[in-house]
Amino acid sequence: MATSRTIEHAPRGIAHLSLGARRRVRGVVGFVVGVGGFLLIWTLLSEFVFGEYLLPPPLEIGQEMWTIVRSGEFVRHFVPTIVRLGYGFGLALLIGFPVGYLMGTSRYWRAFFHDMVMVAGSIPGITYAVMALVIVGISILGPVISVGLVSMPYVAINVAEGLDSVDRRLVQMSDAFGRPRSAVVRHVLVPSVTPFAFAGVRLSFALAWKVEQLTEVFGSSSGVGFMIRKEFEDFSIPGTLAWVLLFIVFMILIERFVLVRLERYLFRWRLEEQG
Amino acid sequence: MSVAIDRSTPSVGAVGVLRRAVLSDVGARIASYLLLLLLWQLVALYEDRFPGPAEVFGFLWVEVTAGSHGGIVRGEFLEHFAATLPRFALGIAISMALGVVVGVVIGASRFAEALLKDTLLVLVALPAIIWAFLTQMWLGLGDDAVVITTFLSAFPFAAVNVVQGVQAIPRDLGRMSDAFSVSAYRRLRHLQVPAITGYIFAGLRFAVIIGWNAVLLAEWFSASEGVGWRSRYWYDANRYKGFVAWVIIFILFIVLLDRLILVRLQRRAFRWRDAQASEIEREAVEVDVGVTGA
Numbered sequence: 001m002a003t004s005r006t007i008e009h010a011p012r013g014i015a016h017l018s019l020g021a022r023r024r025v026r027g028v029v030g031f032v033v034g035v036g037g038f039l040l041i042w043t044l045l046s047e048f049v050f051g052e053y054l055l056p057p058p059l060e061i062g063q064e065m066w067t068i069v070r071s072g073e074f075v076r077h078f079v080p081t082i083v084r085l086g087y088g089f090g091l092a093l094l095i096g097f098p099v100g101y102l103m104g105t106s107r108y109w110r111a112f113f114h115d116m117v118m119v120a121g122s123i124p125g126i127t128y129a130v131m132a133l134v135i136v137g138i139s140i141l142g143p144v145i146s147v148g149l150v151s152m153p154y155v156a157i158n159v160a161e162g163l164d165s166v167d168r169r170l171v172q173m174s175d176a177f178g179r180p181r182s183a184v185v186r187h188v189l190v191p192s193v194t195p196f197a198f199a200g201v202r203l204s205f206a207l208a209w210k211v212e213q214l215t216e217v218f219g220s221s222s223g224v225g226f227m228i229r230k231e232f233e234d235f236s237i238p239g240t241l242a243w244v245l246l247f248i249v250f251m252i253l254i255e256r257f258v259l260v261r262l263e264r265y266l267f268r269w270r271l272e273e274q275g
Numbered sequence: 276m277s278v279a280i281d282r283s284t285p286s287v288g289a290v291g292v293l294r295r296a297v298l299s300d301v302g303a304r305i306a307s308y309l310l311l312l313l314l315w316q317l318v319a320l321y322e323d324r325f326p327g328p329a330e331v332f333g334f335l336w337v338e339v340t341a342g343s344h345g346g347i348v349r350g351e352f353l354e355h356f357a358a359t360l361p362r363f364a365l366g367i368a369i370s371m372a373l374g375v376v377v378g379v380v381i382g383a384s385r386f387a388e389a390l391l392k393d394t395l396l397v398l399v400a401l402p403a404i405i406w407a408f409l410t411q412m413w414l415g416l417g418d419d420a421v422v423i424t425t426f427l428s429a430f431p432f433a434a435v436n437v438v439q440g441v442q443a444i445p446r447d448l449g450r451m452s453d454a455f456s457v458s459a460y461r462r463l464r465h466l467q468v469p470a471i472t473g474y475i476f477a478g479l480r481f482a483v484i485i486g487w488n489a490v491l492l493a494e495w496f497s498a499s500e501g502v503g504w505r506s507r508y509w510y511d512a513n514r515y516k517g518f519v520a521w522v523i524i525f526i527l528f529i530v531l532l533d534r535l536i537l538v539r540l541q542r543r544a545f546r547w548r549d550a551q552a553s554e555i556e557r558e559a560v561e562v563d564v565g566v567t568g569a
Binding site: 029030031033034035036037038041050054107108109111112113114115116118119121122123124125126127130131134135136206210213214217225228232235237240241244248251252 | 298299300301303304306307308311318322324325389390391392393394396397399400401402403404405408409412413484487488491492495503506510515518519522525526529530533534
């Protein structure tokens with residue numbers, strides 16, 4: 001039988017470790033293989049398909065990235081980008097919360113916002129970027145508004161979904177014990193809906209920073225998108241790739257370490273419930 | 276209680292009919308479009324560089340019916356769509372073909388997953404503008420740059436969805452098929468293909484949405500005809516109403532394609548899975564699948 005075979009071979013591999021340790025070892029090995037695979041594919045493409053001029057090898061881009069970080073350019077352009085992203089998400093939450101609340105509680109408002117929310121995700125990012133440029137010109141407002149508009153529907157639909165999932169018995173019980181509406185909102189609705197709103201932010205994160213970058217490419221005088229455009233106009237392939245990769249590494253780090261933790265923190269009552 | 280009763284008594288006469296029409300779902304939709312137009316008009320009043328709805332729709336009419344914009348400049352709508360659609364279709368076709376192959380390989384093999392999954396995630400994270408820039412530097416102006424930008428932007432989304440599909444094939448049913456020695460063909464026909472189909476359609480949907488943005492960007496930077504180029508033409512000429520008119524065309528095109536065809540295909544293919552979900556949940560999934568991507 002399959003199980004007896006596993007036991008036979010157990011002491012050879014990592015099977016004698018505890019389950020958690022095994023998972024960690026596997027995670028590290030997987031990560032190393034994955035990054036190795038990425039660099040390998042890149043090197044092969046650079047060596048045999050495109051040539052070193054069109055696609056510089058990883059080492060050269062790595063040096064370029066290091067130069068950008070060391071010269072302080074990195075910080076100078078990342079800080080504005082991140083700040084705008086933050087403001088944009090703030091805007092999305094500010095508008096998305098009430099819109100989602102209306103959508104989740106009233107049939108009329110759900111029909112009212114339905115089309116806009118459904119459509120917003122499929123609107124091409126370039127329209128946000130250039131419209132922002134036409135309306136507000138080269139300004140910090142452009143990226144903020146774009147990020148806000150792109151993320152708002154995800155916040156709204158998730159808030160609506162959150163309200164949909166609120167434990168109806170809690171609301172009925174509050175009614176039965178004569179709790180005022182404000183208390184129900186404060187103690188039942190808001191705590192169950194907030195995690196959903198943040199899930200909306202997290203979902204829209206990948207889309208939002210792409211649109212932000214695009215907006216910066218078109219109409220900004222600082223930020224990562226602006227630098228990518230500058231390198232493009234200087235016809236510098238290593239420069240373009242270096243900025244892009246720095247940005248991607250940074251975004252993946254934010255997503256893995258900040259957003260995932262935040263989400264876990266906000267959803268903790270749910271985990272407890274599941275035991 | 277009395278409030279509830281008041282509401283439920285049908286109001287009589289013209290006022291009642293009107294009231295019900297305004298409060299109906301259709302009424303709500305119409306109200307939302309009117310509000311949108313109003314907001315647009317307000318923005319146009321506040322910022323006079325930005326054209327109002329009347330101006331834009333007038334321009335749109337001339338452009339679509341190939342009327343005269345004054346002088347020798349004529350409206351060109353079909354010409355540019357005819358240039359863009361083959362590029363777009365080719366880019367999407369390559370993405371889907373390669374996306375299904377790569378997705379199945381990654382989904383079926385642990386080793387391939389460890390080796391390629393991170394590469395795929397980086398590709399998902401790359402914005403289309405990067406490919407538009409790189410392909411222009413690599414290939415210069417022309418069709419190739421546009422098709423390849425579309426392909427490179429859309430492909431990872433197709434692949435990621437197929438990976439999810441392969442991994443969602445129910446294991447228990449596979450094991451049961453082993454136990455009852457079900458033939459490989461029947462397994463493919465009744466277990467694997469139905470499980471993956473929905474995810475392939477989800478992948479197609481997001482490949483199309485992502486690819487549409489990519490094709491526009493690539494044409495903006497490296498084409499001399501096509502819808503993306505045409506919108507840039509008006510933008511560069513400082514005729515913003517022309518640009519906004521094309522924005523409306525972009526949005527209408529992708530929204531109609533998505534809502535009328537792709538969403539229906541996806542919903543049909545996922546019938547078996549979503550039968551239990553509430554309407555809001557289903558809508559949330561439809562909106563979400565694209566952005567999560569991974």
